[in-house]
Amino acid sequence: MTSTNSTRQTTIESDPSVPTITIVRDFDAPPERVFRAWVDPELFARWIGPRSIDTRIDHWDARTGGSWRYAAVRDGQQIAAFYGSFHEVRPFERLVQTFTYTDVPDGVSLETMTFTDLGGGRTRTVALSVVESLEIRDMILASGMDTGVIEGYQKLDELLASS
Amino acid sequence: MTQDTLSRAFAALADPTRRDIVARLAVSDATVGELAAPYRISLQAVSKHLRVLADAGLVTQTRRAQRRPCHLDAEVFDLMTAWIERYRRQAEERYRRLDAVLAEMDEAGHPDPHTPSTHEQGAAS
Numbered sequence: 119m120t121s122t123n124s125t126r127q128t129t130i131e132s133d134p135s136v137p138t139i140t141i142v143r144d145f146d147a148p149p150e151r152v153f154r155a156w157v158d159p160e161l162f163a164r165w166i167g168p169r170s171i172d173t174r175i176d177h178w179d180a181r182t183g184g185s186w187r188y189a190a191v192r193d194g195q196q197i198a199a200f201y202g203s204f205h206e207v208r209p210f211e212r213l214v215q216t217f218t219y220t221d222v223p224d225g226v227s228l229e230t231m232t233f234t235d236l237g238g239g240r241t242r243t244v245a246l247s248v249v250e251s252l253e254i255r256d257m258i259l260a261s262g263m264d265t266g267v268i269e270g271y272q273k274l275d276e277l278l279a280s281s
Numbered sequence: 282m283t284q285d286t287l288s289r290a291f292a293a294l295a296d297p298t299r300r301d302i303v304a305r306l307a308v309s310d311a312t313v314g315e316l317a318a319p320y321r322i323s324l325q326a327v328s329k330h331l332r333v334l335a336d337a338g339l340v341t342q343t344r345r346a347q348r349r350p351c352h353l354d355a356e357v358f359d360l361m362t363a364w365i366e367r368y369r370r371q372a373e374e375r376y377r378r379l380d381a382v383l384a385e386m387d388e389a390g391h392p393d394p395h396t397p398s399t400h401e402q403g404a405a406s
Binding site: 127128129130132134141143145146147151152154155161164165166168252253256259 | 292294368375376382386
């Protein structure tokens, strides 16, 4: 099942038969810069979470064999924490990480990001997540239902207003 | 409730034979016999697949008609699309924040990204 929208660039693919989620997105920046926004903890913390949530980086060693841990904080209260390893950090090309949400300690996904130079200062990113089962994949997809919509439109309004 | 419907729909479509059946019903309604014809499986096996699809709300079977044709219910597919669209929109919002960060990096002229990034507790704000 694929969802696309001509006015937006993000594409999601969720195969009914394998527990994966693939997100494809192009950026108006060269691979060096996009990659850096992914591996630099301060830059990463600025975009990974919704506006209402602060991202607190507790540990970050973005090297092959390194690890990471961060928490989502709302109004000074930690509401979620995540950790994993940097399986491979191949500058500007490929980033492979494991991802675990601490409330579901037995769950782990494998996240493979590829950065493709489109030329002209543009980059295509493909984020492939592999989880343990179709049920878990569907739960992850369903988790997008509640949050993000209202807040997303607010941010969109602001973006449109400022451009 | 919506989530249950969707979980069942995704689970039902995890089977290649059932996806084939859905593809055929997308063209036109068909009886169990017509659906079974291209497969080397029994009518009972096809009926079993149809039951899974029906439980997921993907297929309905007209009970009163003599031929009892199976019919694809498009509503659940719309629901699945809407569901993924919400997730997609959330990913898009995240990437729009990244767009903004990338634009600022350009102006700020950040240092060489070759330097490995190490960060320990307490250093982030």
